[in-house]
Amino acid sequence: xxxxxxxxxxxxxxxxxxxxxxxxxxxxxxxxxxxxxxxxxxxxxxxxxxxxxxxxxxxxxxxxxxxxxxxxxxxxxxxxxxxxxxxxxxxxxxxxxxxxxxxxxxxxxxxxxxxxxxxxxxxxxxxxxxxxxxxxxxxxxxxxxxxxxxxxxxxxxxxxxxxxxxxxxxxxxxxxxxxxxxxxxxxxxxxxxxxxxxxxxxxxxxxxxxxxxxxxxxxxxxxxxxxxxxxxxxxxxxx
Ligand SMILES: Nc1ncnc2c1ncn2[C@@H]1O[C@H](COP(=O)(O)OP(=O)(O)O)[C@@H](O)[C@H]1O
Ligand SMILES: [Mg+2]
Numbered sequence: 001x002x003x004x005x006x007x008x009x010x011x012x013x014x015x016x017x018x019x020x021x022x023x024x025x026x027x028x029x030x031x032x033x034x035x036x037x038x039x040x041x042x043x044x045x046x047x048x049x050x051x052x053x054x055x056x057x058x059x060x061x062x063x064x065x066x067x068x069x070x071x072x073x074x075x076x077x078x079x080x081x082x083x084x085x086x087x088x089x090x091x092x093x094x095x096x097x098x099x100x101x102x103x104x105x106x107x108x109x110x111x112x113x114x115x116x117x118x119x120x121x122x123x124x125x126x127x128x129x130x131x132x133x134x135x136x137x138x139x140x141x142x143x144x145x146x147x148x149x150x151x152x153x154x155x156x157x158x159x160x161x162x163x164x165x166x167x168x169x170x171x172x173x174x175x176x177x178x179x180x181x182x183x184x185x186x187x188x189x190x191x192x193x194x195x196x197x198x199x200x201x202x203x204x205x206x207x208x209x210x211x212x213x214x215x216x217x218x219x220x221x222x223x224x225x226x227x228x229x230x231x232x233x234x235x236x237x238x239x
Pocket of ligand 2: 046
């Protein structure tokens with residue numbers, strides 16, 4: 001495995017009891033890239049992401065992150081190596097303030113000066129959060145809560161950010177803002193694996209994408225190629 005690869009997944013399988021949710025997925029994320037997983041509800045996208053962080057049911061297969069075999073590591077060890085997840089549905093601490101939610105993202109770090117710099121950077125990226133810092137997370141709009149979830153993940157100073165449906169349920173203007181932010185985060189040197197049911201958002205942001213259906217990769221290619229593929233257009237782009 002060369003160090004030009006951020007994440008490499010081989011023969012990933014995830015089971016929940018007797019149900020196979022992911023049935024032998026392979027994927028690669030080159031350093032510097034935004035790569036997307038698209039597919040319908042129930043296809044197995046969340047299971048892939050959670051398994052990469054060892055959060056999902058019963059998983060097998062090999063996951064290598066920046067040259068480290070993380071297949072059997074605990075989630076906190078994987079976070080310590082520089083991977084962060086923005087989970088589906090955000091999973092904020094609803095009664096904690098925005099500031100406290102952000103601080104939780106840095107729980108493994110001891111470098112307080114750098115933590116402060118990352119917090120400043122989050123508030124630069126999401127200025128709307130500045131005046132909400134002392135409010136409970138649950139009092140924010142859906143879009144602002146998504147900003148907190150992304151900000152919290154950035155507070156662990158990740159090299160790879162996993163985003164699970166970051167735009168679902170958000171108004172078009174907020175979707176655009178989240179998209180712009182994901183681009184900015186990637187330009188700052190963070191690799192991105194993006195899960196989206198909204199294939200048009202995903203193919204705009206990512207350079208390469210995998211189409212997941214029923215626990216398998218059924219198609220993969222550059223976003224340009226997939227955007228012009230008749231099957232992708234019919235099944236995922238509503239064209
Ligand atoms: N905790 C769970 N227990 C049992 N089945 C699950 C669980 N999580 C997901 N599944 C099943 O696994 C399949 C894939 O789900 P998921 O990974 O959430 O797909 P997606 O994120 O693409 O919507 C679905 O059939 C879903 O019902
Ligand atoms: Mg999902």
